Amino acid sequence: MNARPALVSWSGGKDSALAMWRARRQGWEPVALFNMLAAREERSRSHGLAPAVLAAQAQALGLPLVTARADWSDYEAVFIATLRDEARRAEAVVFGDIDLDAHREWEEKVCHAAGLEAVLPLWQQPRRALVDEMIATGFVARICAVRDGVLPAAFLGRVLDDGCVRELEALGVDPCGEAGEFHTLVVDGPEFAAPLELRTGHTHSHGGCTFIDFSLA
Numbered sequence: 439m440n441a442r443p444a445l446v447s448w449s450g451g452k453d454s455a456l457a458m459w460r461a462r463r464q465g466w467e468p469v470a471l472f473n474m475l476a477a478r479e480e481r482s483r484s485h486g487l488a489p490a491v492l493a494a495q496a497q498a499l500g501l502p503l504v505t506a507r508a509d510w511s512d513y514e515a516v517f518i519a520t521l522r523d524e525a526r527r528a529e530a531v532v533f534g535d536i537d538l539d540a541h542r543e544w545e546e547k548v549c550h551a552a553g554l555e556a557v558l559p560l561w562q563q564p565r566r567a568l569v570d571e572m573i574a575t576g577f578v579a580r581i582c583a584v585r586d587g588v589l590p591a592a593f594l595g596r597v598l599d600d601g602c603v604r605e606l607e608a609l610g611v612d613p614c615g616e617a618g619e620f621h622t623l624v625v626d627g628p629e630f631a632a633p634l635e636l637r638t639g640h641t642h643s644h645g646g647c648t649f650i651d652f653s654l655a
Contacts, residue, residue, distance in 0.1 A: 441467035444557060445504070445521070445528040447545075448473050450487045450495060451622040452579040452598065453534030453560060453614070456572045459629065460559035461532045469527050470502045471495070474517065477509045485582055485621045486649035491636070494654055498630040514548060521552035530555035536616050537562055565614040569603055578633065579622035583649045588619050594650040595638050598622055623652060 446458045448471035458468055473492050474483040482492060489505065496503035504524065508516035521531065531549050535541040535558055542558060549556040560568055572579065579598045584591060589611060596602055603613045611619050626633035639651035 441465055442530065443467050443469045443528045444530040444532050445469060445524050445554075446471050446501075446532045447534070448492070448495075448503075449484045449534070449621070450482060450492055450624065451485055451534075451582075452572050452577060452624055453536065453568075454532075455534075455577055455579075455624040455627055456568065456575070457532050457534035457559045459575060459577075459627075461557060464557075464559060466530065466532060466557060468501055468532070470504050470524065471499070472504045472506075472520065472524070472531070474513065475505050475507045477507045483508070483513070485623065486642075486644070486647075487582065487623060488651070488653060490654055491623070491634070491652050494634050495624065498632060498634060500629075500631065514544075518548050518551045521548060521554055525553050528554065530557045532557045532559065534558075534560055536560045536565060536568065536614060538616065565612055565616060566603075569598070569613045573599060573603075576626070576628045577624055578626040579624050580652075581620050581650075582623040582652060583621040583647045585619050586643065586646050586648055591641060591648050593620065594641060594648065618647075621647075 444466040446468045448454050506516050506520045533545050546556045581593050581596050606613045635655040636652045637655045641650050
């Protein structure tokens with residue numbers, strides 16, 4: 439059976455990476471990564487990542503990177519317009535959400551508007567089991583953002599390994615960060631041609647989160 443082509447909604451973090459990994463094993467063939475950038479900043483909307491870092495991930499994965507820019511006011515319209523453009527080469531969009539119904543409803547809505555299928559390979563899987571699978575599969579994810587008042591900034595830049603997971607759980611934090619407690623940047627994995635070589639820079643705060651800047655070494 440031939441694999442079906444799919445666009446991957448790519449945050450740069452662990453959930454989108456694991457979702458793509460699982461989607462391949464469910465009969466989907468990723469054709470490109472798709473990321474939404476801030477309208478007037480050189481950062482991604484969700485994780486605050488530099489476009490050059492996202493491009494390096496795409497290169498390591500051997501996939502093209504599709505980006506679009508939007509404010510929150512026109513985010514949905516721009517998202518749908520981009521999906522419609524990509525419908526020429528994709529039948530579906532792969533998302534990394536786990537169990538937030540509002541997210542799934544929105545993703546199904548925008549995909550329907552573009553004539554595409556929404557695929558959620560991680561949906562309703564146990565959160566801790568997904569983190570364990572991510573680590574065991576060989577993905578290396580570093581924490582790139584923390585929610586202020588939930589996690590201390592000392593976690594920024596750390597690799598999400600077994601020890602870090604135990605520390606998060608001791609603090610009462612979901613190790614998946616599904617409610618936005620933290621975000622990650624995947625720097626290596628089973629489908630990466632080579633690990634990303636990155637430098638850490640300054641931290642900055644925005645929207646109740648503190649981010650650390652990563653740049654290419």
